[in-house]
Structures are given as C-alpha cells and as structure tokens.
Amino acid sequence: MFGLHYRLERKAVGLVLAIIAVASIGGIVEIAPLFTIHQTVEDAPDMRVYTPLELAGRNIYVREGCYACHSQMIRTLRDEVERYGPYSLAVESKYDHPMLWGSKRTGPDLARVGGKYSDDWHVAHLNNPRAVMPESIMPAYAWLSRTALRTDDLGLQLKAMRSVGVPYTDEMVTNAASDAYGQAAPDSPQAEGVTKRYGAATNVRAFDGAPGTLTEMDALVSYLQILGRLTNAAHMPVAAAGR
Amino acid sequence: MIGQLTIGERQSALLMLLVLAAIGIAMAVAGRNDPLGAHGALVAVAALAGIFAVISGYYLPEPSGERFEHYYDEPTKAGIILAMGWAVFGLFVGDWVAWLFVYPDLTFDAGWSSFGRIRPVHTTAVIFGFGGNALIATSLYVLQRTSRARLPDQLSPWFVLLGYNLFCLLAVTGYMMGITQSKEYAEPEWYADIWLVIVWVVYFLIYLRTLARRREPHIYVANWYYMAFILVVAILHIVNNLAIPVSLGHAKSYSAFSGVQDAMTQWWYGHNAVAFFLTAGFLGMMYYYLPKRANRPLFSYRLSIISFWGITFLYMWAGSHHLHYTALPHWVQTLGMTFSVMLLVPSWASATNALLTLNGAWDKVRDDATLRFMMVAAVFYGLSTFEGSFMAIRSVNSLSHYTDWTIGHVHAGALGWVAMITFGAIYASVPWLWKREGMYSARLVEVHFWLAVAGTIIYVFAMWNSGIIQGLMWRTYNESGTLAYSFVDSLVAMRPYYIARAIGGLLFLIGAVFGCYNIWMTIRTAPRTAGEAVADSPDSVLAGTPALQPAE
Numbered sequence: 001m002f003g004l005h006y007r008l009e010r011k012a013v014g015l016v017l018a019i020i021a022v023a024s025i026g027g028i029v030e031i032a033p034l035f036t037i038h039q040t041v042e043d044a045p046d047m048r049v050y051t052p053l054e055l056a057g058r059n060i061y062v063r064e065g066c067y068a069c070h071s072q073m074i075r076t077l078r079d080e081v082e083r084y085g086p087y088s089l090a091v092e093s094k095y096d097h098p099m100l101w102g103s104k105r106t107g108p109d110l111a112r113v114g115g116k117y118s119d120d121w122h123v124a125h126l127n128n129p130r131a132v133m134p135e136s137i138m139p140a141y142a143w144l145s146r147t148a149l150r151t152d153d154l155g156l157q158l159k160a161m162r163s164v165g166v167p168y169t170d171e172m173v174t175n176a177a178s179d180a181y182g183q184a185a186p187d188s189p190q191a192e193g194v195t196k197r198y199g200a201a202t203n204v205r206a207f208d209g210a211p212g213t214l215t216e217m218d219a220l221v222s223y224l225q226i227l228g229r230l231t232n233a234a235h236m237p238v239a240a241a242g243r
Numbered sequence: 244m245i246g247q248l249t250i251g252e253r254q255s256a257l258l259m260l261l262v263l264a265a266i267g268i269a270m271a272v273a274g275r276n277d278p279l280g281a282h283g284a285l286v287a288v289a290a291l292a293g294i295f296a297v298i299s300g301y302y303l304p305e306p307s308g309e310r311f312e313h314y315y316d317e318p319t320k321a322g323i324i325l326a327m328g329w330a331v332f333g334l335f336v337g338d339w340v341a342w343l344f345v346y347p348d349l350t351f352d353a354g355w356s357s358f359g360r361i362r363p364v365h366t367t368a369v370i371f372g373f374g375g376n377a378l379i380a381t382s383l384y385v386l387q388r389t390s391r392a393r394l395p396d397q398l399s400p401w402f403v404l405l406g407y408n409l410f411c412l413l414a415v416t417g418y419m420m421g422i423t424q425s426k427e428y429a430e431p432e433w434y435a436d437i438w439l440v441i442v443w444v445v446y447f448l449i450y451l452r453t454l455a456r457r458r459e460p461h462i463y464v465a466n467w468y469y470m471a472f473i474l475v476v477a478i479l480h481i482v483n484n485l486a487i488p489v490s491l492g493h494a495k496s497y498s499a500f501s502g503v504q505d506a507m508t509q510w511w512y513g514h515n516a517v518a519f520f521l522t523a524g525f526l527g528m529m530y531y532y533l534p535k536r537a538n539r540p541l542f543s544y545r546l547s548i549i550s551f552w553g554i555t556f557l558y559m560w561a562g563s564h565h566l567h568y569t570a571l572p573h574w575v576q577t578l579g580m581t582f583s584v585m586l587l588v589p590s591w592a593s594a595t596n597a598l599l600t601l602n603g604a605w606d607k608v609r610d611d612a613t614l615r616f617m618m619v620a621a622v623f624y625g626l627s628t629f630e631g632s633f634m635a636i637r638s639v640n641s642l643s644h645y646t647d648w649t650i651g652h653v654h655a656g657a658l659g660w661v662a663m664i665t666f667g668a669i670y671a672s673v674p675w676l677w678k679r680e681g682m683y684s685a686r687l688v689e690v691h692f693w694l695a696v697a698g699t700i701i702y703v704f705a706m707w708n709s710g711i712i713q714g715l716m717w718r719t720y721n722e723s724g725t726l727a728y729s730f731v732d733s734l735v736a737m738r739p740y741y742i743a744r745a746i747g748g749l750l751f752l753i754g755a756v757f758g759c760y761n762i763w764m765t766i767r768t769a770p771r772t773a774g775e776a777v778a779d780s781p782d783s784v785l786a787g788t789p790a791l792q793p794a795e
Contacts, residue, residue, distance in 0.1 A: 065359020
C-alpha cells in the first residue's frame with residue numbers, strides 16, 4: 001500500500017483525481033438519496049406556500065441574520081416538545097429556500113412561534129425587546145417600523161421561488177405586490193385577493209397596527225405569525241402524518 | 244509590484260481589469276434600485292484603482308531574466324500583511340459581537356451594526372480574511388520550496404491574492420448592507436460566489452503548473468493537504484451555492500435546495516469547510532513549518548499517508564452530525580455520527596505525527612515562542628478533534644447542540660489550532676521572506692504567545708461552562724414533572740460567562756495587535772547582509788526530500 005502511494009505522490013494529476021474520487025463518496029451516499037427516497041419528506045396536502053408579504057418577511061429574517069440566534073427545528077426530545085410544541089417535520093420546511101433550521105439558541109426556537117403572541121407583542125418586542133422582556137439580550141429592530149417595504153419586485157421574487165420548485169401560480173405572481181399590500185390592510189379592496197389565492201385561514205391584519213402603510217415590520221411580523229402554521233401535519237397522529 | 248510583471252503581463256492585467264471594471268459598471272447600472280448597485284460600484288472602483296496602478300507603473304523597466312534564479316515571494320509577503328490586517332479586523336468585530344451579549348444596545352439603532360449582520364462579518368473576516376490569506380500566502384511559499392520551482396508567472400498569483408480579497412470585501416460589506424444567503428460560512432450571494440470560483444480555478448492552475456515544473460520527484464505532504472484544500476473547497480462551494488438569482492439586477496437569490504435536502508447540503512458544506520479550509524489547509528502549513536522551525540525531519544511518512552487519506556475520505560461523511568434528532572432521516576444521522584467517531588484516528592495520527600516530530604527539539608519549544616505556537620496548535624488540534632468526535636455522538640449532541648458548547652468547541656479549534664499554527668508560520672516566515680536575522684522582538688512574540696493562550700483558555704472554559712449549564716437547564720424537570728426553568732432563566736445564568744468570553748477574546752485581539760506591530764518593525768529593520776542562503780536552505784530536513792542544492 002505504501003509502495004503504491006510512493007508512486008502516486010509522484011503524479012500530480014493522479015493525486016488530484018484520487019483526492020476528488022475519495023472526497024466525493026461521502027456526499028454522494030448521504031445527499032443523493034434524500035432527493036429520491038420518498039419517505040424523506042412527508043406528504044402534507046394542506047401545506048400552503050408563503051404569501052408575498054410572508055416571503056418578504058422571511059427575506060428580512062434572513063437579511064437581519066435572525067437565524068444566528070433562533071433555530072426553527074424542534075428536535076425529537078421530550079423537553080423540546082414540551083417547551084416548543086410538536087417536533088418539526090421535514091415537510092414543514094419543504095418550501096424553505098434556503099432552510100432556516102439554525103444551529104444556535106441564544107434565543108428560543110421559533111419553529112412554532114406563529115400565533116403564540118399577539119401582533120402588538122411582536123411589534124413592541126421588535127422595537128425594544130427589553131420593554132417586554134427586561135432580561136432579553138436581543139438587539140432592537142426599531143428601524144423596521146420606519147422602513148417602507150419594497151414591493152415592486154415581489155413578482156420577480158415569487159417567480160424565482162417558482163423556478164426552484166415552489167408551486168406559485170401565474171395569478172399569484174401577477175398579483176404579488178397588491179397581495180402584499182392587501183394582507184396588511186384588511187379593509188382594502190386588495191385584501192380579498194389574498195384569502196382567495198392563499199386560503200381563508202391566511203392572516204389578513206394590520207400587523208404593525210397601521211393599516212395604510214406597508215412597512216418591513218408588517219412583513220416580518222406576518223412571517224413570524226405563520227411559522228409552524230403552513231400545514232397541520234405536525235399536530236396529527238404519527239401514522240397519519242407519515243402517510 | 245507592477246515592476247515585477249513583464250510587459251505582456253502588464254497588458255493582460257490591464258485587459259482583465261478593464262473587463263472587471265465593465266462588469267462592475269454593468270452591475271451598478273442593473274442593480275441601481277438594489278444593494279447590488281453598491282457592490283457594482285465597489286467592483287468598478289477596485290478595478291479602476293488597479294488600472295491606475297498598472298498604468299502608473301507601465302513604463303517601469305521589465306524584470307530581468309535573473310528573476311528565474313529566485314522564488315517569487317512578493318505575493319506571499321503581501322498575503323501575510325493582508326492576513327494580519329484581516330486578523331485584527333475580524334478579532335475586533337468578534338470581540339464587539341461578544342460584548343453585544345452583555346450590552347445588547349451597542350448597536351446604535353442601525354441595521355448595519357446589529358448582531359445578526361456583524362456576526363457573519365466576524366466569521367468571514369477571521370475564517371476567509373485571516374485564514375484564507377494565510378493559506379494562500381503560505382501555500383505559494385511552500386509550493387515553491389518543496390517543488391524547487393518558481394511560480395509559473397508573476398501575474399496569476401496576484402490575481403488570486405487580490406481577487407480573493409475582493410471576494411472577502413464583497414462578503415463583509417454585503418452583510419452590513421443586508422446581502423446574505425444565510426448559509427452559514429457561505430453567506431455571500433451568487434455574484435460573489437461566481438467570482439470566487441474564477442479565482443479558485445486560477446489558484447488551482449498555479450498549483451498544477453508549478454508542480455509540473457518541479458525539480459523534486461515527489462510531491463511533499465504539505466502539498467497534498469494544500470491541494471485537497473483547494474480541490475474540495477471548490478466542490479463544496481459550487482454545490483452548496485447552487486441558487487437562482489431573483490434577476491440580474493438583484494443581489495438576492497433563492498437556494499436550489501429546500502428544507503431537509505438544503506439542511507444536509509449546508510452541513511455537508513459547513514462541516515467540510517471546517518475540514519478542508521480550517522483543517523487540511525492548516526495541516527499543510529503545519530507539515531512544512533513545524534519540521535522546518537524545529538529543524539527535525541517529520542516523525543513518520545507512513546503516518547502522514549494514513550492521516551491524509553483518512554481525513555480526505557472520512558470528513559465528507561461527518562456533516563450530518565449537525566442535524567441529530569432533527570427531521571433529517573435517522574440513517575443519515577447515524578452515518579454522520581459513525582464517521583465522526585472514526586475521524587479521531589486520522590486526526591490524532593496527524594497531531595501525534597506533529598508532536599513526535601518535536602522529539603529531540605523540546606529545548607527549542609521551551610526557548611522559542613514561534614515553535615511553541617506550533618506545538619500548542621498541534622495540542623489544541625488533538626483536543627478539539629477529540630471534542631468534535633465526542634460531540635458528534637448522538638446522546639452527547641442532544642445536550643450540546645444549540646448551546647454555547649458548540650461555540651466553545653469551534654473557538655478551541657479556531658483560536659487554539661488555526662490561529663496558533665498561523666501565527667507560528669507567520670513568525671517563522673517573516674524573517675525568511677524579508678531576509679532579516681529574526682523577528683524585531685522575540686519578547687513580543689513571547690507576550691503574544693501568552694496572551695493568545697490565556698485568551699483561548701478563558702474563552703473556551705467560559706463557553707464550556709455556559710454551554711453545559713444551558714443544555715442542562717433546558718432539560719431539567721422539577722418534582723411535579725414539568726420543566727424547571729424558563730428559557731430566559733437560562734439566558735440570565737449565562738451573563739457571567741458571556742463577560743468572561745468577551746475578556747478572553749479581548750486578550751486574543753491584543754496579542755494579534757502586538758503581532759502586527761512586531762511584524763511591521765521587523766520589516767522596517769535593516770536587512771541582513773551575510774548568510775542570505777540560510778532562509779532558502781534546502782528542505783532536506785523534511786522527510787522524503789533528498790538533500791540537493793537549493794534552487795537559489
């Protein structure tokens with residue numbers, strides 16, 4: 001074996017090919033089957049896509065690096081399930097490009113934070129975390145309320161998501177900007193289209209408390225309020241969820 | 244610098260910079276309503292500065308044919324200075340984010356300075372800015388000595404070094420503007436990723452072209468590691484960053500993968516960025532500088548073969564240990580755990596090989612802080628690979644995951660292993676490169692050494708404590724069978740450790756500042772006149788390399 005190596009290390013190209021071959025095996029064996037084995041991701045017929053406003057909120061979550069301190073993955077451990085809710089299923093992040101499972105909990109897990117607190121609580125908390133939780137060490141995100149949300153490119157954002165496999169319809173793409181406005185302005189004519197396209201259960205509220213203006217705070221809170229609620233699969237008995 | 248390029252190379256440089264400027268301007272125009280526009284302007288300004296530099300030096304006399312008598316070390320010198328600059332910047336930002344855990348309002352109510360944006364600035368500045376520049380600089384140095392061949396040309400190493408730093412600059416400024424893919428240790432967006440691929444291909448070609456002209460029959464161990472670093476990082480980078488941009492005028496892109504497949508791909512990348520960037524590359528550094536500085540042959544050639552192929556094969560399976568108890572299928576988690584435990588064998592084989600190489604030179608370890616940096620690095624390498632294998636065991640991971648223990652583990656590796664071996668290699672090579680008798684102040688190297696050791700130990704102990712306490716508090720039940728602590732209880736308990744961690748980081752930063760001063764003063768002292776050949780003495784010291792005359 002060492003004799004063989006003694007010859008191999010005299011050939012630069014041979015060494016290069018050997019390194020590529022040896023290093024490729026692990027990834028191929030572990031990653032490729034995840035795309036082909038059907039049981040990897042459960043079926044959840046009730047799973048819906050993010051609305052344009054929620055997607056914009058998700059992009060703000062990514063932009064601000066929230067994932068560096070908050071996970072979105074409840075592990076299959078008793079204390080986690082009791083603290084945060086039913087453990088996370090693979091299907092729940094199947095429209096997450098990229099996934100935001102996270103790797104660190106400086107703050108608590110957010111996989112099921114949707115609906116746990118009121119919109120007002122989230123807005124107050126994001127404006128100044130220490131106003132609602134004196135011990136918190138989270139940064140304040142007060143400028144989100146002062147910043148208007150960019151909506152002119154939401155159609156393009158949905159289109160890009162569609163090209164990586166998320167089933168947005170043409171209608172959703174065309175109406176993306178107006179749906180974003182409507183979701184945060186419940187009494188506006190645009191609001192009706194949101195529930196028509198994304199389901200009656202969609203949150204249509206003035207998330208930041210001001211229905212007329214669409215801010216980044218609206219988007220982020222709408223995203224936080226949908227976390228863990230795109231499908232009900234995790235709340236069903238194991239046998240039903242696995243089918 | 245321009246004076247070292249031939250006329251043909253100056254023309255190629257101008258052409259490339261013009262293309263780069265055009266791309267920058269196109270990006271600035273297409274992305275005028277997007278953060279991409281600012282990056283386009285940055286690229287264009289960088290390219291124009293380069294064009295100005297080339298033109299102002301264009302009519303300098305061409306380098307003489309005498310240059311082929313020498314190795315080409317100017318890019319290495321620049322790389323070392325850049326690495327130290329990034330080190331101070333990255334460590335400063337790191338300590339700043341550490342203090343944010345204690346004083347969360349140190350963010351000036353602005354987006355660019357909030358924790359989530361500057362934390363990747365810290366990780367990118369230290370891993371890619373400091374580590375990457377040190378790897379490029381030392382690899383070019385080692386490649387020439389162990390091959391006894393000069394780099395193939397003068398332009399391509401500068402392209403790699405400066406192009407790579409442009410990538411780092413795009414990354415770091417991007418995060419502050421909110422441009423990120425959120426993929427850990429692969430945050431830069433699609434255009435920066437494409438640019439890095441181009442830089443990386445040229446880097447690899449420098450390696451192959453120099454090796455093709457080598458005057459040593461065998462490729463030395465250090466080069467196996469440097470090649471594995473270049474090759475595998477390329478594979479990881481390309482696969483992990485597959486994404487569709489929103490448009491050519493948007494910085495934002497959406498990852499090609501989602502959910503569980505994306506999680507596996509990201510940690511396959513993430514763990515092997517540790518393996519091939521932070522381990523293989525720096526092992527290459529260790530396999531050259533440690534025997535050279537100790538003036539002892541490598542302890543075992545066979546052990547280095549076993550550890551090299553062990554690391555190259557086994558590491559690529561280990562990424563899934565970051566996803567224990569998650570929605571990732573169980574069989575992948577189990578494979579990741581199994582291979583992580585097996586990884587201890589080649590890891591400890593490398594650490595043992597390094598430490599046993601010091602046999603017969605322990606008196607030097609006592610007297611020479613530079614060699615002691617390398618020795619301590621090998622010890623921390625052994626410790627953190629053991630800890631890594633241990634933490635990859637599923638039941639241990641159930642406690643350690645999501646806690647500060649992971650942060651402590653990473654820093655045991657990053658401060659104790661990566662930074663220490665780099666400081667050792669830099670202190671060894673600065674006098675060689677600038678032809679000085681030695682460092683300006685051996686005492687300051689000693690001071691740096693102890694600040695670095697103290698900072699690392701304080702940091703790691705603080706995070707071990709906080710991580711294990713966190714993990715235990717989260718899973719503690721009271722007598723009535725309910726969870727004993729709220730999340731915020733665990734947060735309050737962390738405060739003393741967060742303060743200690745920030746102090747440890749500060750000590751490490753101060754050490755690096757002393758290092759910069761020492762290097763600067765060394766460069767400013769008069770060059771040595773006699774004994775010039777010592778710096779490029781033949782590498783007969785290294786095992787497997789026959790004693791031949793040096794190339795210069």
